[in-house]
Amino acid sequence: KDWTIIGKSVNRFDSLADKVTGAQIYAIDLKLPGMLTATIRQCPVFGGTLKSFDASAVSGMPGVKKVVQVDNRSVAVVADTYWHAKKAIDKLPIAWDEGPNAKVQQADILKSLEEGLASKQAFVGLQKGDAQNALNASKKTIEASYFYPFLNHAPLEPMNATALWTSSSCKAWVPTQDGQASMAAVIEASGLPAAQCDVVKVNLGGGFGRRGAFQDFTTQAVLVAKQMPGTPVKLIWSREEDMTQGRYHPIMMAKMKASFNENKELTGIQMRLSGQSILAAVRPAIVEKSKGMDPLVFQGVAKDGEHAISYDFPNIVIDHAMRNTHVPPGFWRGVNINQNAIFMECFVDEMAEVAGMDPLEFRRKYSANRPRTLAVLNAVAERMNWSSKPKAGVFRGIAQQFSFGSYVAAGCELSVTGGNKIKIHRIVAATDPGYAVNPAQIERQVSGSFVYGLSALFEQECTVKDGRIVQTNFDSFGSVRLAQMPPVETILLQGGGPSWGGVGEPTISVAAPAVLNAFYQATGRRLRTVPLKNLGVTLV
Structure with a gap:
């Protein structure tokens, strides 16, 4: 073979030291000017839907900016910090229509x-x-x-993505295994032409297949950001959400x-x-x-x-x-x-x-x-x-x-x-x-x-x-x-x-x-x- 590079052991370009010390920036660490943080609650039974929620019960809690319905099976709280968002969503009264799958046992x-x-x-x-x-x-x-x-899949970094939506553009920062799939999700969720959308691939803290074909977290981030126009919103799933809403x-x-x-x-x-x-x-x-x-x-x-x-x-x-x-x-x-x-x-x-x-x-x-x-x-x-x-x-x-x-x-x-x-x-x-x-x-x-x-x-x-x-x-x-x-x-x-x-x-x-x-x-x-x-x- 005439290869001069292929076949030789070389070190990775990313820094091992940064990973060991915690200096490595992953998507969950991303910070943007004026950014808010959201967390989500989805119907705990697959196939179930969201019936109702009482936003007034948590709207006055510290740091809470808005409570939004994401789709027909989930609701999110947007706040100044993840902790404030999580504390609020834990207190949010939610009614689910769990459907017939709620009867299924192991x-x-x-x-x-x-x-x-x-x-x-x-x-x-x-x-x-x-x-x-x-x-x-x-x-x-x-x-x-x-x-x-x-x-x-249980990656150490739970599902998350950051999105900034306006009437003329949508940009998302996604820890993804498939940039094209992320882009497709952004285009569909934003309601904008592809030329007005952009995806920035950010370091991911584990994927193992979960962040490839499945872009539910990307879609959700854009849908939340659409309800906060002009403001970047980082959506972070809790560990519990990541474990119970997997593929x-x-x-x-x-x-x-x-x-x-x-x-x-x-x-x-x-x-x-x-x-x-x-x-x-x-x-x-x-x-x-x-x-x-x-x-x-x-x-x-x-x-x-x-x-x-x-x-x-x-x-x-x-x-x-x-x-x-x-x-x-x-x-x-x-x-x-x-x-x-x-x-x-x-x-x-x-x-x-x-x-x-x-x-x-x-x-x-x-x-x-x-x-x-x-x-x-x-x-x-x-x-x-x-x-x-x-x-x-x-x-x-x-x-x-x-x-x-x-x-x-x-x-x-x-x-x-x-x-x-x-x-x-x-x-x-x-x-x-x-x-x-x-x-x-x-x-x-x-x-x-x-x-x-x-x-x-x-x-x-x-x-x-x-x-x-x-x-x-x-x-x-x-x-x-x-x-x-x-x-x-x-x-x-x-x-x-x-x-x-x-x-x-x-x-x-x-x-x-x-x-x-x-x-x-x-x-x-x-x-x-x-x-x-x-x-x-x-x-x-």
């Missing part, structure tokens, strides 16, 4: 998914051979069911079945997914074009493309029973590869055990014609010295996946005390995106993805009661702490090829199954439901 959603596991109707994402015939003719079968919950990782169940012959050789696999479709809610035209199927559901286990399954199993069928809920889904970092990697990679370990094979050797066998899959698996195995036993009390697990055009694998070494306290000593992660632009940045992305993946595995879920999201803050939606986080060793491979793969999302998916597989080796206990805190299993 148990109702789970029942719907369980019914989907047995439904005769499903969309087939991958089919090779005759898995049902293999099952009928088998000498031995195994079956396992898995569950993955709703998840909030959630879809809830999903899976039922896995495998068949074996008299020689303990695998003869067939069935994988039934049951759960929510993101595209049905966000990009329905794609679902319509696919005759009702959401192709994104099959990420990591798809027939082909950048999320194709990376095994050559005999007789396999993977299908999806769509079970949508009133909880709005969204693109959560890694999207559907997160649950699919757990479902498939944990079951691969179960199949390897029945076949009497080492988990790594079983994967090698069914990836024999996939050199880049083998390369990431072998790189992890070599770094961990897989062929030798770990020291006493330490156990290993491994997982791999192909997604976003990249081949990834992870190995984990852990110990368990008391049957439920996990100490992860080491994570080894291999990633092959084809080509590496900035190896140092890839290493940072891989490490960060494991923080996100392990947090979801151990601590995070969103549940529903009376149509509402139950978890409202970090006391009930936790994250891995620095003291719990293991060292992550990144191995970068460059397999070349015609395309460039991703680095920020693929490795997030292999964190959980590597840990779960190692936990089984340590305890003999298969964990198929997350988060693990619900099973009494903690990370120390």
Whole structure:
């Protein structure tokens, strides 16, 4: 290659020191001359609407400038400071029409998914051979069911945006992952031509997919500013609003079945997914074009493309029973590869055990014609010295996946005390995106993805009661702490090829199954439901 910059590790242009000391300016820190601050309250039940509010009850409170209806499901208080706005909105009498969704409970959603596991109707994402015939003719079968919950993006900086509206122009300062989407939201909400609108992209304190396709907070900021013409208004969601008004990782169940012959050789696999479709809610035209199927559901286990399954199993069928809920889904970092990697990679370990094979050797066998899959698996195995036993009390697990055009694998070494306290000593992660632009940045992305993946595995879920999201803050939606986080060793491979793969999302998916597989080796206990805190299993 004649590249002189691509492939070299370079530091980021933004200042690490500013982030550590708090000097970095994020959108929530933005200050403009004469700026006011607003906060919002939206109907706590998705699908519900705003009936009424009594502005007179808070209009005389300190700093309050105005109480405004934002749209048909939300109201905002505009004040001189965020604290004054929040104190006022907490006191504001509001009446909601919560609608029929107020009757929905978590148990109702789970029942719907369980019914989907047995439904005769499903969309087939991958089919090779005759898995049902293999099952009928088998000498031995195994079956396992898995569950993955709703998840909030939960960025440290809650949703916010600042807008300045006049009859002839509208300017918005937005912490966005998609400037074009923000611009579209500003144009529509302002009622002005595109030539009279502008969006300034401001540093965001975490996005993870929440600040991309979804611009509700941008729209709201403009709608509030329109009612305060000529005055810049910064809209800030409270943490509680951010947690309960998200666009959630879809809830999903899976039922896995495998068949074996008299020689303990695998003869067939069935994988039934049951759960929510993101595209049905966000990009329905794609679902319509696919005759009702959401192709994104099959990420990591798809027939082909950048999320194709990376095994050559005999007789396999993977299908999806769509079970949508009133909880709005969204693109959560890694999207559907997160649950699919757990479902498939944990079951691969179960199949390897029945076949009497080492988990790594079983994967090698069914990836024999996939050199880049083998390369990431072998790189992890070599770094961990897989062929030798770990020291006493330490156990290993491994997982791999192909997604976003990249081949990834992870190995984990852990110990368990008391049957439920996990100490992860080491994570080894291999990633092959084809080509590496900035190896140092890839290493940072891989490490960060494991923080996100392990947090979801151990601590995070969103549940529903009376149509509402139950978890409202970090006391009930936790994250891995620095003291719990293991060292992550990144191995970068460059397999070349015609395309460039991703680095920020693929490795997030292999964190959980590597840990779960190692936990089984340590305890003999298969964990198929997350988060693990619900099973009494903690990370120390």
